[in-house]
Amino acid sequence: MTNYSSSDFEQDNEFQKALAQYEEMKAGNRSIYFDADQLADFAEYYASLQQYDKAFEVIEYALSIHPGNTEVLVIKAHINIDLKNIQEAKVIAYSIPESYDRDVKMLKAELLILEEKLGEAEEILMELINQEENDNVDNLLDIAYLYTDSNLPQLALPWFEKAYKMNPENDEIRIGLVDSYRDCGMIDKGVALYNRLLDIDPYSAKYWYELGRLYFTTEDINKALDAYEFVLTINSANHSAILMMAHCYFKLENYEKSCEYYEKYATMVNNSSTAYFYIGFCQYNLKQYDKSIENLKSSLELSEGVSPEIVDTYTYLAFCYKEKGMFDDALLYIERAIKEDPNNAELYVHKGDILLNGDHKEEAAKAFNTAILMAPDDPRTNIDIGRIYCENKMYDIGLTYYKNVELNAPGFDDIYLSMAFAYGAMGNNEQFTDYLIKATKQDHDKVMDSLKLMPEKEQEELKQLIRDLKKAIDEDEGKAEFN
Structure with missing residues (x-):
């Protein structure tokens, strides 16, 4: 909605002085004249703090002394959009006489995007940019952000590219363009842009940091670590890079290194x-x-x-x-x-787990049933509850939950492997073998990997059994294909 955050307003001394005078006037202590621009800013500030009652109060006061003011009406419409009062915002937008105004056109385009009338929105935006006074970087960026705010990165991208061609030295444009490449799945283009910038300025901590951010958001964690290492080589006190190093190691499940960097960050911030x-x-x-x-x-x-x-x-x-x-x-x-x-x-699954471990079986069952009722179509809930019962050696109850998954979502995740181990723990060798065959057919590598936590002797015996099963399965499939 707004062009400013509350902090932008709070850092503006002139604005703060005027706002204090307005609030003093509202308290009935004095009478002061404010122009429409000032009152629109007051409303925008209150809205940025989500103090909507105060925002609307300013707007009504502004319209009482500046009737029909375009800027005030635009702010009123934007606040209604924030509050999901789309029809009210639409009525306001199309009642503004100055339909040629830049902010009015942007408002109408935003409303059309919200209504998924993308062609009509694009027509208004092209009409806006084709006006000579509006053909500038700021307007191109505003249009790009209009699309990114609506989760339409593919439509934002051309506007970021136009802005970049107009001003390739602007860091805000570069970052917006790379984010748009990322969101459109064009990672190579984003990487190529930062590498070009680093060829020009290889000691730019900012570019290395942004390159790391790009790799991090695309889960290329090792390359992200390399980029953040360069940031810290340039500036060892860059606490943002230290935090991202911690996040990277956390993603890699290297909790010792991750903890080390989080602790370092905590001492700096x-x-x-x-x-x-x-x-x-x-x-x-x-x-x-x-x-x-x-x-x-x-x-x-x-x-x-x-x-x-x-x-x-x-x-x-x-x-x-x-x-x-x-x-x-x-x-x-x-x-x-x-x-x-x-x-x-x-959370109710976790509650049941705690209660079961604390030997409160009936209360645990109630918590588990609550979880099932809250997520009746989620097989993961049944698997988690079954696993908890099996961990507590209550295999027969655990299997009832596993069977729910087998019935309603056959083949989900590692359900066959879980059932095999439950039957094996109960000494039911026939069912153990049946489900181990199913699990091996589904994902042989996962079955082999699951044995690592077992004692070495049992591990080797089961590995040999699975290798034999896999060989038999492959031979059967080969015969079926030949026939």
Whole structure:
């Protein structure tokens, strides 16, 4: 909606002075005249803070002293778009007399995009750019962002390319263009652009960082690490690159290195609840449960219980306490996670797991049933519950959940392998062999890989059995093909 974030307004001293005068006037302490541009900015600022009542109050006041003002009406329409009042925004947009105005055309194009009338929107935008006074980089970027905000990167790309041709030295355009290449699956073009820039300026930490970001978002983690290493070679105190190094090692499940970089980042950026969350997360994976609890609690304290990671923080605290055998504490934290995200079926699976491990079988069954009712079409829920029962040596109950998956989603993930091991643990050799054959037909390599955690003697025996099964399966398939 807006061209500015709240921080942009807050850094503008003139704006802040005028806003204070407006608020003083509204308090009834004095009478001051404000022009329409100032009042439109006040409304936009309040909207950026999601204080919509105040925004509409400013707009009504503005229209009372500047009736029909185009800028104020455009802001009013944009706020209605933010609030999903699309029809109201449309009525406002098409009531503005100055239909030739640049902002009015952009508003109408946005509404058409929201209605998926992309051809009509493009016509308005081309008409806008064909006006000489509007043929500039800023307008090209605004149009590109109009499409990216609507998750239409393929339509944004041509506008970023036009802007880049007009001003190839602009970093905002370069980053927008590369992001658009990425979102359109044209990764090579994005990499080629940054490599050209690095040929010109090989010591640019910014270009190396952005190249790393591109590799990271496309899951090419080792190349991302190389790029961030160059950033840190140029500037060892670049805390953003240190954080991304931590994220990269986390993606690679190298939790020791990841933790090392998160800890380094935490010393550079004071009171980062996110850093302490990830430190705790890494330590959980390293089975350092006491340290994990300490850092996850630090994350909670720093965020004052409000952060994007709050549910995961509570969940991993619960996991830590479960691993320590402190089931009451584990239950306390999983309940807090559920309170934050009550419609998350996975959390009820975790609750059931904690209760079952704490020997509360009936309560565990209730939690599992809640999870099933919340996600009746998700085979993963049944597999997870079956696995938990099997881990607790309750194979007959675990198999009932596995059978639900076999019935409703045959071949899903490693269901046949899970069933084979459950039957094997129960001593049912016939069913064990039947399901091991199914699993081997489905994914021989995965079956072989699953044996690594077994004792060496059993591992070798089963590997030989699977090799024999695979050979027999291949021979049968060869005969069927020949016939």
